[in-house]
Amino acid sequence: MNSERADLVIVGAGAAGTHVLAALAQRKRLDLRSIAVVEAGDDPGPGLAYGDGAHPLHTFGRVPTRRRERGDELRVQLARSLHTLRERGIAVALHERCPARALHRDGDGDGDGWVLDTRRAPIAAGACVLAVGHWHVHALAHLRRAVDWRWDIRRLAAITDDEDALVLGASQSAIDLAIALAHRGSYRGTITLASRTGLLPRVWGYVGDASMPRHLDRLRSAAATNVRLEDILTAVRADLDDAGGSWSDFHTPGDGLAVLRADVAAARASKAARREIPWQAVLFPTVPAVFDLFPRLPAEDRLAIAPHTYAALRHLEAIHIANAQRILDLADAGRLRCVALGPAPPAPHEDAHHVHLGADLRAHRILDARGHDPHIAHASDAPFLHQLLADGHVVPARIPYATRPDDNHHLDTGGIWLDPTTFTTLGGSGVPTPNLHALGPLAIGQLPVYLGLWALRRQAAAIARAFRT
Ligand SMILES: Cc1cc2nc3c(=O)[nH]c(=O)nc-3n(C[C@H](O)[C@H](O)[C@H](O)COP(=O)(O)OP(=O)(O)OC[C@H]3O[C@@H](n4cnc5c(N)ncnc54)[C@H](O)[C@@H]3O)c2cc1C
Known part of the structure; x- marks a missing residue:
């Protein structure tokens, strides 16, 4: 099979791949004449979080923008970037439904460039950007009653209208899951959000000017590497x-729904007064x-966090x-509850009709919303x-210990x-992989x-700098 050639191949055209193309399009002088983009799916731009796998009610974090609207913007951003790059004489080929298989x-294996095997012809490229996004770890694969939803609400179709759902986790994903399921007009089941503390995410109030708080900013700009x-x-x-x-603003022990109710009241008051909630004024601008700062922390601190x-x-x-209020409305209607499992949650098990968690909790279906497992080795879908x-x-990322600087421990x-x-990327010895x-x-x-997206913009800009003339 003849191989295609490009100066750069980008693997994945979700939000990350789109941001890389946008960052390249923004650079005036590029040392690239051809770019190939391979995307496994058929909807380049939005990727997992902002495409049709999101529910129309899912918002973009704290702001009212819907994730799907952000997906539309990403499609436009992708098309615009392709257009700009092509206008400047750079050949860009976008291959959809073209999963990369191997790199x-x-x-003879010792060159500086890459060959990417795909469903189509192999692509030989001087450089490669990996933008393949999320991997999936199905931690409940041993349970028949588990719904492997993978952050895609279309997979909730596996839950019938009268089945009760038990959701492990109480983070933003758990809230999104509950909203998507409960807002299916015909759904009559109840939803239980079960987590160690039973606490739900905080609620954003008024967002004022987003200037970085001064003490953190000073620390950030300090040259010290050993933060x-x-x-x-x-x-x-x-x-x-x-x-x-x-x-103590960060510590809100108590019943999850009661805390959420108080948070909604505080957010309303903050919006009415146009005054930020203090923890929010400190956290909002700190991305x-x-x-x-965090990449500079040693292993001991990462373990402490x-x-x-x-x-x-x-x-x-x-x-x-708005999402917090939706959760409270569901609770008030008796359709949702929040359960604290304690520091050592029981393992779920199932019988012919139900899945059980400890002695008291049971439901027809169980879903995992406990967040991403960072270890690719555990992934079930990332060949x-x-x-x-x-x-x-x-x-895998290796963070050294401050107390053992001389040995190979990480x-x-x-x-x-x-x-x-x-x-x-860095190889095993910490040397950059060309x-x-x-x-x-x-x-x-x-x-x-x-x-999230702020980080993608910064990461994409850093990568684009490698291709300047
Ligand atoms: C449910 C959810 C909600 C989120 N909400 C927010 C939010 O509100 N605000 C925020 O800032 N951030 C949010 N994030 C985080 C963040 O913005 C996203 O994770 C981000 O979109 C990641 O983009 P990505 O392109 O790296 O990954 P993905 O979106 O996973 O896209 C990767 C792309 O690569 C393709 N691909 C994968 N493997 C291959 C292969 N082998 N060959 C070719 N193509 C391949 C996939 O088809 C996909 O299109 C959310 C994340 C999730 C999962």
Whole structure:
């Protein structure tokens, strides 16, 4: 089979691939004459989060924009970027329904370029950007009554109208799931959101000017590479103080729905007064700080953060007030409840009719909304990524220990190992792999939380810089 040639091949045309094309289109001078883009699906642009797998009511995080609307914008952004690049004489081929199968070094395996095997002809390219997005770990695969929904609400069709649903997790995804299911006009079942604390995401109030709080900003701009978690927490505490809040604003023990009700009231009051809730004033503008500071933390600090990830995510992924109200309306109608399982939740099991969680909880169906497993090795649906790992082209992210600087010990934090400033992948010895870049969820090892579209823009811009003349 004749191979196609391109200077650059981009694997995946979801939000990440689209952002890379947009960042390339924005650069005035590019050292590229041809780009090939391969996309497994038939709807390039939106990817998983912003396409038809989202429900029309799902909002884009804290703002009222619907995720599907963002998908429409991504389709337009993709088309515009292709047009701009082509106008500038760069040949861009977009291959849809074309999953990448394997990546090899060109030549006899020791060249600097790549050959990408696809369903069509192989593509030989000088450089490759991995933008393949999310991988899926089906942690409930042993249960027949589990619905493997993969963040795609179309898969909820497997739940019949009179089946009760038990959702593991209470994060934004769990809220989205509940809304999508309950708003299917004919659905009559009840929904239980079960998590360790029973707490739901916080609710956004008024959003004012998004300037970075000063203590975090100072820490971020400091040249020090050896930032410690304690430094970040001290800066957040000081910034909270400036904003009129206190550390206890982050701790809201209690019944999940009662806390949500209080949060909705606080968000309404904040909007009416046009005054930000203090924790929100500190967290809202801090994505750049997370981006810059977290990759510098040693393994000890990453381990210290891990037990608090959900508590942090409740705030970082706070929801829009309209969605919070939808959840309260469902609870008031007796169609939804929230259950705290405690620090050591029981494992679900099933019989012929129900799935059970502990002695008290049962439902016809169970769904997993406990968040992304960062370890690609656990994925059930990522043969391409498995091949990259097996052939040693990429390795899981490795975070060194501060207390053991001289030995080879590191923490495997998942995703793939990247230089968090250039988004070039790193090989096992920490040396950049020539001409191989990656972004999006693949960067989760460096950034312990997945940072969304803002991060994609920054990552794509860093990658595009590698192709300037
Ligand atoms: C349910 C959900 C809701 C989210 N909500 C928000 C939000 O409100 N705000 C926010 O900022 N962020 C949000 N995010 C996070 C973030 O914005 C997305 O994760 C982001 O869109 C990731 O884009 P991506 O292109 O890297 O991945 P994906 O969207 O997964 O796209 C990857 C693309 O690559 C293709 N592909 C995969 N494998 C191959 C292959 N082997 N060959 C060829 N093509 C391949 C896929 O078909 C897909 O089109 C959300 C994420 C999820 C999952």
